[in-house]
Amino acid sequence: MTARRLALAAGRVLACAGRALACAGCVLACAGCGGHAPRHAPSPVAQANATHEYPSPPPPGQTAAHPAPDATAAIRAFATAYINWNALTVSADMRSLAARSVGQARAAVTLAAAQTAGDYELKRGGIANSGTVEAVAPLAAHGRNQYVVVTLESTTATNTTAYQGLQPAWHLALATVTEARPGQWVVSDWQPEN
């Protein structure tokens, strides 16, 4: 158990001790008037003892740079940055994109930034990707903030022939946006499908 978790658990013990005293008083008061013993949700400590699990504290809130005025604009900006890069810029591009997004989208591009930073093959091949966002459409059946994004992309390489002759291809991604504040939209989930 980490020191942080110990401190957290100790705090919860104190809090629950106070709560237990209050509950005891409540039980005594109820007993006097013939009522049933009140049902309480198990305290965090009791729950922890039973399950051996200590709930994590909620993560800190995320803020995104450069929110867009509407959902479509946020997605177009994100998608355009996601598909236009070269081997030398991709890691920085993904880091920048992480700062402009939240949630799973931020985690995904942060991971991409980390992986591409050390991707020797990517750099040695001189691989680049470019494309345009062709369509952004809402997914009516999947909540009002989910969209399908269609892009037309080309992948090229200056130092390998592997991509030579391949035509631009259609690609599809699913995006979810969040209105961080009124009129400030950011991408919160990004899942390329192909």
Added chain:
Amino acid sequence: MVGKRTGGGLLLSGAIATVVVAGLAVAVFALITSVFTQGGTGCSPGPAPATGAGAAAGIVLGPPGTGQLVGATEYGGPGDPSSGVVGSSGANLLQLPDSYAELGGYTFQTATAMGGLPYLTPLRITWGDRSAIAYKRDIGFGGGPIDGLARVLDLWWELAGQLGIPYENGLWSGPVKIARPPQTGAGDVLGQASSSGTAPALIGTSTAEQDPATCAPQAVEGVPVTTADRAQLLANGLAAAPADAPLAVRQMIAAGNQIVGKPYLYGGGHGLALSAIAPSYDCSSSVEHLLYGGGLLPVDYGGPSAALESFGQPGPGQWVTLYANPDHVFMYLAGLRWDTHADGADDGSTGIGWHPLIRTDGGFVVRHPVGL
């Protein structure tokens, strides 16, 4: 031209047509090709220029490719009028000369000599020292083996010409190499697309026969998904991944589900590629199998648990946290513990797999993958 296309014409008529036109072929060929040729010089049956203006429209020649040797035929062109010019996909092959047909049947559903590729599937096709990307736009029946190789595809005659294959009025047959080109697009190149790495083998094995060890760690299909914000242990011992988990996390859970219930053996799994499914695992090899599944370790990695003390970055991660020391390694993945016990764990859980309960982490170095 043994393989016939459903969109092209009558079976076997190519051979008959060839006999009919054989005497006139040489004289008529130049005249007819001038009609069919858009660029004017690209359909010569002789060796064609490797690049440049001589290439038929849409065909971009590349370097020799590696790949699998298969039997191929050619079709179309002036000596094979019965094949027509419209592929079964509806494409006009004269306008799209970088085309091939998958053989094996009379319908799209039965012409599956290469596994039943979707239309527009690109293949790198190499003959001799020439190579080109071509797209599936047609199907055909096919026939017996060629030089002992399975007959799997039919090359549109203009494509064949650009590869340097001599035009024999649609009767040429021989071996070519085929290979899948790399997947394109940011999602695939960055390894984040759902379809990344899931392309099936071209020929030789059906999906059912395919060795799961060769590709399954890449696959996410079949992984149960939960709307909960943490992974859930299911009654069958498998784990359900949170729907909003990053792809790498879902892939790791998929890899874990592959080996749940394997017996524990000290040293088990080591010495094998991480893409393989070993008969048994120990703590480090099982954790490494999952990390490989998430694209976080190379396939030939095989370090002991102590080596994972320096994996990734220090401290717990948002999704993945490893606990490693020289004696043991385990990890939490989206809130669920992946652990190995030789026999009878003191927390009520045993064996290799997912465990719902936490265990003491004293004496372990805490690490997490970058970004997770």
